[in-house]
Amino acid sequence: MTGTTPVVSQRAPGTAAPVRALSRGERVSFGVGGLATGLFTTVPGLVLLYYLTDTLGVAAGLAGAVVTIPRLLDLVFNPLSGRLSDRTAGRWGPRRPWMAAGALLLPVTFVSIFWSPFTGDVAALWVGLAFALSGAAFSMFIVPWSSLPAEIGPDAATRTSMMSWRIVFLALAILLAGGLAPALVEMFGDGPSGYRSMALTFAPVMLVAMGIATFVGARRSTRASVATAAETGTLREALRAVRASRPLRSMFVVIILCEVAASVALTGGPYIADHVIGSEDALVPIFICLVAPLMLTMPLWSRAATRWGKRPALQAAAAVFALGAGLLIALLFVPDAAKLPVALFSISVMGTGFAGTSMLPPAMFADAVAYEARTVGKRRVGLLTGASNAAETIAGSIGAGVYAAVLSLTGFISSEGVQVTQSTTARLGIVLGVAAVSVLVVSGVILVLRRYEMVEADIDQLGSPSRTDTATT
Template structure:
């Protein structure tokens, strides 16, 4: 936990206050002993939690919308609402989960009990989403919505404490960036495994309802592994000092709302999450309607999107150290947006060129994720240092609420685009024949729409700055 700054910004010998350092500049060495680095086992253990967050963040966005439209026969517009509304519920639940975890007292610390309990509940409820006890039709759609609502609630109580932990495990900004690099590498692996393998499990299980049931069990096992790994892997780390909090949730939300850098970063990330989620939601449709490869296309697209992230993470870490986190975030976002925009030409490009462009998106996505998540604990530490009060739970509660809403908004918007362009649903387990207009909707939702959202959001970061952390003061 960061201590309040003692002398940062105090007048120098000549009586003039020194100019503050750039907010996104590499940290300046602090006077006195440097913070002890965290053991690698803690880095690795914490990162394993991204198996759970990555699987839940990926598979519903990838498969739930086509599951509703092409297996349960739910109309595209209705399916969009069924995907959006349960996750939008997290906008209300996540800040509450943050406040509860802030006030949790246990021998395991304030966060780890939630990693275990909520993580295992999340696994069980995820499998229930695809259990399909009512077959197809309206009753089946209603069941999916209720099961998804319960799963999203469990996810809130897992993800909020999980995201809050880095600001409490170390007060070193560089160390937090290294933690995020580990986490994003595992997140990329989780997205690759869950996103690429889940469609294969559906196919191996016989497609339709039966195949989706097997897929639900597979992803549930992945979530349980991540939750247990994070709980056990962080057992040797400091649990974080429980400091004074604001007296009410409203007061904590007001503090977060007054923190301008956090507001700008949060809004940027929410919009960009919606853009990334439209890409995820469109993978199956794009592979089927544009690439004409429903069997192998989704797996290849995911391999190209996520595979580069596993390779370029050390490069992004060096770029962030050289340019600063905010500048690197902008650069990665622009790369992601440009790559998405180029995909509008996919109908006239060779398949190999399309997959190469998707790999370019993956490089930008890796940087966009790591630097946004690395700047979040900097905001938490900044507010804690200035006020002396514990705000990690509420800040991360708002963050995860926004991220979850963005990830739900993407499929919702994509489903609306499909509805407006006349996409025809099916209850056979395979997509129906579509008109040229519907195919155009599939293409624009996968290319122009995410490019606009991701690229436009970086304008919110103009003039972004933080007070220096105590370790940044010389």
């Protein structure tokens, strides 16, 4: 670490570097898990609020509470999953038993979210409970899975590579969710039956992706668990470590802000397509324009991070995201014929920035956790990662909740699958709920990063493996 913190060149007692670098196959297999986690976070983030308000007829304010409150339980689920996986010992290592349990439970609970036998405000109870149960299953998988880069990644370059593959599959998940989810709902009869069939289609994909990540991508964690320190920090110690470490503190805030911006953008997509552009069919090209730049520019952001450092690369990505969000305001002024082209161009710019704001914060957090683990010598990677994931998932729900609040305040009218003509004020809220909120949030990212001091080379000096063992990005 730079500044007043000295960098030492010896490993903390009881730790050891991985004996060899991760192969490309291992890094890709780790990243495949992003397909499952991306589907779970993107599909509800994209359609759950819309499903509640425009299919089940739940009032917008109550629907916002449904998508927000259950995720607050992640404050319990995620740190608990991380702490339990830190303390687990056995032939499978500390991470894989919990990943396997989550892989089995999550597809079932995911389907139950869209299997409500009720309509109206009563449906909010069913969906809320199912969403909470799916959050617990999700924590079982994502926390130990997200711990792997800090635990088995031998250097900053490998951790960046692992996160790059994670975002590649996340982008594929967004493409599947944004491109296929609405089409599947319509193909299977629209309404509640369409959403049920859509969920049943995605559930096996999630199961297979999590299985690959568990049994191939995480196999090195079995050996890594032997090399890490046996002592496990408590939750209080972990929170104390976050407070005492500026990099950890900064990355917590950055991850929250980036996730709020992403959630607002994803949640607003169906509303912009249906009520501003005036066509539900516009949703597919909108999400293609979000995902295509995400996949195409990912190597560029990775190279920028390697050449200039992750902090300036992330600041640039946040600025690009804000630019694209700000351009959406033009939808309020252009004629109807120009709305779709303007939306697609603006979202393409957002997608370019989204690539960097999705990949770089977790990679930087993994660097900070690796530094903390190697200097302190306690196995609490899972605990710290669980706290980070809790913050991330709650931030996603907060983003959806904020957007729902904007809709409610500007007079949005909910319906049970019947097309409703929204007022001018409601359409204003639909656009500004994405544009203004996103610009404000990602501007906060740029400001927070001004005081971030972690340098990747500093972590690598703490017992980094030999150069011959270093994986390439």
